[in-house]
Amino acid sequence: MADLGVSGYEDKLASFQAVTGIDDLDLCREILSAHDWDVELAVSSFISAPSGFAASNSDSWQGVEDLPPPPPHDVDGGPQPPGLAWKLVTLPISVVAGSLSLISGAVNLGFWIAGGVLSHSFRLLGLGFPATAARVDVPSSSSPNAPLITISSVAAEAATFVASFEREFGRGPAFVAEGFMDALQRSRRDFKMLFVYLHSPDHPDTPEFCSGSLCAEAVAAFVNENFVAWGGSIRSSEGFKMSNSLKASRFPFCAVVMAATNSRIALIRQIEGPKSPEEMLSILQQVVEESAPVLVTARVEAEERRNNMRLREEQDAAYRAALEADQARERQRKEEQERLEREVAEEERKRKEEEELREKAAREAVEKEAALARRRQEKAMSLGVEPEKGPNVTQILVRFPNGERKGRRFDSSAMIQSLYDYVDSLDCPGMENYTLVGSFPRVVYGPDKLTLTLMESGLHPQASLFVELVS
Missing domain, CATH: 3.10.20.90 (Phosphatidylinositol 3-kinase Catalytic Subunit; Chain A, domain 1)
Structure with missing residues (x-):
């Protein structure tokens, strides 16, 4: 292989990370080096391998709760799959198997890789949306002229998976068309466990398991009645992350999880490898029986919390009503008191005005009488002494x-x-x-x-x- 230079290796490394979502740079370098830095071949080998090479990625939750720990063996008693070190040793064998699967899906994989490389390149240049903030606008189903409804990228992935699954295998479990964390919160609200199915399109056992087991009427009805079902393809961003978080080592892969505290999930059971409808139903019934006390306790506690909250709300409402009634009576009392005070003040004002008018009239009468007296006195003085009788x-x-x-x-x-x-x-x-x-x-x-x-x-x-x- 010709020397690509430092920038060439970094571009291939970034492209491989964009497609696979692996955060460990050293692991990415080992995988690319084992495939002679052929990105397309490395991705194909990674997808078709029995288990992904990457460790769990950090997501919006902290991780999978360690309690209860997953069983050391598969449910059918088979040995646990080999670890990462053994996979790296047997990597050339995976390369051959990946090459065979690459021939059958070259066209789809080529578009997928190209899209991932372009998306990562745009993000490096600051021209694209972050992976966690991507949004998809779809028209409302009620009316073609209705405003666009904005949904998240994980919800769009889930909706695409549900449509593809039903189109290919028919009606099965009622997978919710929303992101994993939204489905987990839905199961928590409904006091149910979350049934997780990770779909591996290239696995040879996938078609038979989906059509024969998952879509079996008894299995689908039991899942719909007792679980909230969520599914995702490992080729999608969230499906791939969940395969790493749940440490999926064999496919077909199912798991039963439950919402735990501190934004973590508790892994209840892993179901790996092909299973018949009877085996699936038996495993799920056992999970429901073992987890029923926990769900019943959670439901009772939630009901008690709701009752206590409702009681507090009723008490608060009664207190507010009594307080408002007291305040209304106090306002009425104050208004009546103010009215009486205004009436008393008005009467006092009128009394003072009448008194002032009487005093003014009395003063004017006195002044007038005094003026008349002065006038009479002045007139009498102007007349002088009355003359005696005489001819003049x-x-x-x-x-x-x-x-x-x-x-x-x-x-x-x-x-x-x-x-x-x-x-x-x-x-x-x-x-x-x-x-x-x-x-x-x-x-x-x-x-x-x-x-x-x-x-x-x-x-x-x-x-x-x-x-x-x-x-």
């Missing part, structure tokens, strides 16, 4: 609306204004607006005659006037 003195008699009469002497030279000052100086209520009127003939001594003298007005030597109120 005029006698005036004033009659008020209430029938009262008042009289006074004035100088004949005094003006009509003096008569108004005289009336204003008297303590007569209701005399704010008035007019002095003469009776025979009727003469109104209004504002236009205030500056006339008594002589000029014809009131000398004596006259009688009426006080006529002006409305």
Whole structure:
């Protein structure tokens, strides 16, 4: 073989890792070196070998729980398959067997390897999606025009396997079309164990086992009733990882696992090699009988947790209802108290306003009375002393609306204004607006005659006037 250079070997190593998913670089180098660095030949040998060379890859779970450990022998009593060291020693024999199987599946394998190499190359260049984050968009089955539904790559692999299995072998166990971890969580929710089938398309016993045993009516019905079934091809990413995690050494391979704590799975039973329907049914019945107490206990504990949670929710709901009722009553009490306080405050405000109005009216009345008193005093002072009788003195008699009469002497030279000052100086209520009127003939001594003298007005030597109120 010609020297490929450092970059050439690294490219082949990366391509082999992309297809097989093996993380151990030293193991990949040994396998490629044994096949003269022929990637296609090494992959074919790896796929067709009785057991994969790679150790378990780390996945979204921590690994397979060690309790209970898998039996040291196969269920039929056969010896345990040889280890990795023996496989490396007998690697040339595997190469020959892989070459024969490569001829029969050259076309499919060529496309598969090319796809893996391209996918890995794109990821190295940062142009592709990570393997754990790949998504597939498929249209909804309910309507061709419905929006695309995004599913994960592992779910797409599972759906592809289910369709391929039913198309090739007919109806068998009801494999779920979802990833392994989703199926494991489904089995945990349903309080069932997970039946795992790893499909090896190139194994000679696979067609007979699938059509004769897995698809047997009794076996399929028992699996569907007592297990959640998950299947995957070892040519798919997750199926290959599960073959490493479950240490599948012989095919056909089935296993029964159960969800354990700390994101781990407990391996209950491995079923390796071809089995008749009767053997499969007997093994699965034994597994169900042995694991029934664990599942019943888990179901009872979960029911108790649900009952306790429901009781707590009911108690919380009752407490919240009582609290809300108390809060509503307290709000109502506060609102009633605030209403009463507002009414009392409004009454107090009105009382104060009325009191202020009364006080204001009283002050105004006092002020008005004081103003009238000052006015009467000022008018009386402006009149001066009443003159004695004489030829130049005029006698005036004033009659008020209430029938009262008042009289006074004035100088004949005094003006009509003096008569108004005289009336204003008297303590007569209701005399704010008035007019002095003469009776025979009727003469109104209004504002236009205030500056006339008594002589000029014809009131000398004596006259009688009426006080006529002006409305």
